[in-house]
Amino acid sequence: MQAEYAIERRRRRKRLALVVERDGSVRVLAPMHVPEDRVHAWVAAKSDWIVKQQARMRRLRRQTPLRSGAVLEVLGRGRLIQCDPLLEHQALGDDVVHLRLPEHADEHQVCEQLRRVLVAAAGRHFGARAMHYARLMRVRPSSIGIKDYRTRWGSCHADGRIFLNWRLMLAPVAVGDYVVVHELAHLRHADHSSRFWGLVGQVLPCFERDHAWLREHGIGLELA
Ligand SMILES: [Zn+2]
Structure with missing residues (x-):
C-alpha cells in the first residue's frame, strides 16, 4: 500500500528525510534540487519502514478518551x-x-x-x-x-x-x-x-x- 505524504522543500537541507507523526501522517523533507520522481522512488523504497512506524504510533496512541472514570x-x-x-x-x-x-x-x-x-x-x-x-x-x-x-x-x-x-x-x-x-x-x-x-x-x-x-x-x- 502506498502511504500518502506531503513533500516539504527545505532550502538548507542536504538529504531526504522522513517523518511519521503521532497521528500516523507522513512528511517528507526534501532539498530543493531533488526531482519529485526521485523523492517518490525514495519514499517507495521506505514503505515497510513507514508501515512499521505507523503501527508503532497507533500502539502509542491512547485507546480511550480521558474523561471522568477513565x-x-x-x-x-x-x-x-x-x-x-x-x-x-x-x-x-x-x-x-x-x-x-x-x-x-x-x-x-x-x-x-x-x-x-x-x-x-x-x-x-x-x-x-x-x-x-x-x-x-x-x-x-x-x-x-x-x-x-x-x-x-x-x-x-x-x-x-x-x-x-x-x-x-x-x-x-x-x-x-x-x-x-x-x-x-x-x-x-x-x-x-x-x-x-x-x-x-x-x-x-x-x-x-x-x-x-x-x-x-x-x-x-x-x-x-
Ligand atoms: Zn544531556
Missing part, C-alpha cells in the same frame, strides 16, 4: 480520573486524580485541568527527586523547574538551573529519575563524554533500560 497512568501507577464540580482542591492522589469539573466534562476540558494538576505535582515530585540525587552525587543545582518542552525531557543551564518536562509524570518513576540524574550529571560534565555516562551509570546502574524506554515510548507521553 484511568491515566501517572508515575507508573494507574489512577482513576474523577470529575466533581464541587471539589475544593484539585489534586493527584495515590489512586485517583480529582478534577474540579462537571462530571460530563469533555476530553478537552479534562486534559486542560489534568495538565495543571500534573505540572503542579511535577514541581513537587521532581523537586524531591532532584534533591535526593543531588545529595548522592554531591552537586548543587541552583533551582529545579518544570517546563513544557516539545522536543526534550530536561535541560541543565550553566548557572545551575535544571528544568524537567512535566510529561515525564506520564512515565514510570525510574524513567523520570534517569532524566533527573542525567541533568544533574551535566553539573559535573557539560557534555556527553564517557566520563559523563560513567557518572550516570554510577548512580543508576540500569539507566540504559530507562533511556531506551524513553526513546521507544517518549512520543506517547501526551494527554491528547
Whole structure:
C-alpha cells in the first residue's frame, strides 16, 4: 500500500528525510534540487519502514478518551480520573486524580485541568527527586523547574538551573529519575563524554533500560 505524504522543500537541507507523526501522517523533507520522481522512488523504497512506524504510533496512541472514570497512568501507577464540580482542591492522589469539573466534562476540558494538576505535582515530585540525587552525587543545582518542552525531557543551564518536562509524570518513576540524574550529571560534565555516562551509570546502574524506554515510548507521553 502506498502511504500518502506531503513533500516539504527545505532550502538548507542536504538529504531526504522522513517523518511519521503521532497521528500516523507522513512528511517528507526534501532539498530543493531533488526531482519529485526521485523523492517518490525514495519514499517507495521506505514503505515497510513507514508501515512499521505507523503501527508503532497507533500502539502509542491512547485507546480511550480521558474523561471522568477513565484511568491515566501517572508515575507508573494507574489512577482513576474523577470529575466533581464541587471539589475544593484539585489534586493527584495515590489512586485517583480529582478534577474540579462537571462530571460530563469533555476530553478537552479534562486534559486542560489534568495538565495543571500534573505540572503542579511535577514541581513537587521532581523537586524531591532532584534533591535526593543531588545529595548522592554531591552537586548543587541552583533551582529545579518544570517546563513544557516539545522536543526534550530536561535541560541543565550553566548557572545551575535544571528544568524537567512535566510529561515525564506520564512515565514510570525510574524513567523520570534517569532524566533527573542525567541533568544533574551535566553539573559535573557539560557534555556527553564517557566520563559523563560513567557518572550516570554510577548512580543508576540500569539507566540504559530507562533511556531506551524513553526513546521507544517518549512520543506517547501526551494527554491528547
Ligand atoms: Zn544531556
